[in-house]
Amino acid sequence: MAPKRARTLGGAVGAAVVVVATVLVVSLVTGENILDVLLRKVTGQGGGAPSPTTGQQGPATGEDAAEAEERLESLETAEPAPRGDYDRDEFGSGWIDTDDNGCSTRNDVLARDLTDTEIAPDCKVLSGTLDDPYTGGTVEFSSEDPQAVQIDHVVPLSLAWRMGADEWDRDTRVEFANDFGNLLASDGPANREKSDSGPGEWLPYEGYQCSYAVAYVDVLHRYELPVSADDRRGLTDALAACDR
Secondary structure, X not given: OOOOOHHHHHHHHHHHHHHHHHHHHHXXXXXXXXXXXXXXXXXXXXXXXXXXXXXXXXXXXXXXXXXXXXXXXXXXXXXXXXOOOOOHHHHOOOOOOOOOXXXXXXXXXXXXXXXXXXXXXXXXXXXXXXXXXXXOXXXXXXXXXXXXXXXXXXXXXXXXXXXXXXXXOHHHHHHHHOOHHHEEEEEHHHHHHHOOOOOOOOOOOHHHHHHHHHHHHHHHHHOOOOEOHHHHHHHHHHHHOOOO
């Protein structure tokens, strides 16, 4: 922002240099996006506690399953286009702060999905326990071994790209990549095994398939994405197995 009076220019520039230097140091220490840190410095929004309930989803109910079946029936069927020029950066270069609580999406999801968490003042989740939705097992998370628990996109970004997200504007793709309803903390190896597969190729362990299918259909419905024939069959089978 330009100073109100010319005589304050020198002081304003000096203050800006201090802020930028602070931002660079904080970014190097915490691993946060520099622009996010700078925005919080400028607006005065310090690191706060993550919002553990934002977008949180419990086990799917019979009503959820019935609604998902209706939505699935209404979705267009289409086959994925070639991968083409897909680039992860088309969905944003990293996690951002979507709910203006001063914390990155990654830390918000970890705080939401893990229990017994230890969280630093700058929002970073240091440790916690994950009841893994993909394997049914338990994973101990530590920021010293962050890959043990990864944040998965239920509808993979590259698959969404091939199903029509390549025609979205960048803001919509960034929103999609940081949508809490499309994100789950999950076991790292299971997440890598899933990769960019849809439900026609990969499903979580039986105890979570219903909730997974409900979440998957919800994302397709909200973003008006089509579904492949194989994925439709996988989702249909998963929803049919839901408790009613």
